[in-house]
Amino acid sequence: MSANQTQLHDSPARYGTLSRFFHWSMAAILAWQFATALAHLQLEDTAIEGFLWGTHKVVGLLLIILIVLRGLWSLHNRGHRPASLSLMAKLGHLALYTLMLVVPAIGLLRQYGSGRAFEPFGLPLMPGFEGGSIGWMTAPGVLHSWLGWLLLVLIVGHIAMVYVHRRRPRDEDVLARMLGNRQPSSAGSR
Template sequence: MQESKGYGRMQILLHWAIAILIVANYFISDGMENAFDGMMKGAPVVFGWVPTFHVYAGVMVLILVALRLALRIVRPTAAANTGKPLLDKAAELGHYALYLLMIVAPALGALSWFGMIDVTASYHVLAVNVLLILALGHAAMSLFHQFVLRDGLMVRMIWSK
């Protein structure tokens, strides 16, 4: 199977949809935490828009990441080749870590919410925080590629040819 130099439209759409869902869920996480804490204390669960959106968005992240991984198998994209092996390896490992955390974080959240397991909620929060740190690093490195290395790498995830 031939590798493509850029990402296809669907891969780009999935990338940004997943990113938007993760960021949106982060900004409403306090409301979700309040709903979860109330549920764990035996209070009736009120399905306002925050817990409802948070749960559905988390499930959507899992589905979209699975679809994105399937697309990577069907339509592989050439890895970035900066000519700097250490930088290329760090990018590869960073992407693996991002994919892993985009599966683990929502899975732990679902286990916490539907299983009413308090300890997994703590691991969910930890996984989300690590995911966000890696995502910020990912964004910073794309800017590094664009403005320091000037290798056009960032364009691969903005539009498809």
């Protein structure tokens, strides 16, 4: 692997190692989260649902931590990153980032408002409390699901647009920017 391929920071040509780590680890975490949600909906009261759903909150917390770190890293690299292809691409990414932050934040708000303890990885993040739930904190809970499914739709659109840009003549192969490979793609080199 050349020194160029292990570049930590972003450049106008491609994303650096840390940005790629954030992108692909968050993609894996989001895939896990959607698998847990689907199991919860389709496999209720099964061992699979019990295992997957039991990880949903903890992995959601991990996701919100990563999105904050990714956002800070993006701000640090502002001006050095590959340019957005269009206004629509810029708005699409903004919507993705916003939902990746808002969906787990609503989940955490609902968790706190429920009064139930939340101790991810054994750390007492929310100790819980006696009495009834806090209505204004639990009320937006339905948005957690609906916005989560909207996020999935946007992710599918994001993947589809990567494919379109990769295949359409004269478009930039945007996948290469996130894989770290900036070699021109041709039928012979794939």
